[in-house]
Amino acid sequence: RVVHGGSQFTKTCLVDGTTLRSLYSLSSLAPLHNPHNVAGIRAARDHFPSAHQVAVFDTAFHSTIPDYAHTYPLPAELAAKYRRYGFHGTSHKYVLGQAAKFLQKDNLNAISFHLGNGCSVCCIKD
Numbered sequence: 001r002v003v004h005g006g007s008q009f010t011k012t013c014l015v016d017g018t019t020l021r022s023l024y025s026l027s028s029l030a031p032l033h034n035p036h037n038v039a040g041i042r043a044a045r046d047h048f049p050s051a052h053q054v055a056v057f058d059t060a061f062h063s064t065i066p067d068y069a070h071t072y073p074l075p076a077e078l079a080a081k082y083r084r085y086g087f088h089g090t091s092h093k094y095v096l097g098q099a100a101k102f103l104q105k106d107n108l109n110a111i112s113f114h115l116g117n118g119c120s121v122c123c124i125k126d
Contacts, residue, residue: 003057004026009022009023011060012056013055014055037055065084072084086120088114096112
């Protein structure tokens, strides 16, 4: 699990050297998380060099939010440099799947709350 994939990583991917360098370059977006995620990936690579590693991004779940939701209300030149990212996406995705299963619905609109080890609220329109 990698906390922040920025705009670059919008789905799960295999980790190679290029991916690892890109993940590290995104550390400023999640300085308390991404450097440690990268360190864990490197340590696993050192101990299990033939194992394939996969990165799952918390921000990927939110990569399809519309422009009006991820754009800050700033002048255009500043808004182009900054955007909102959603967090705890793996948790919200799981909760949505479990709720849909419980309610026996294929499509579900929901509000999901992630509380504990960080908090976020996510409005999900399926």
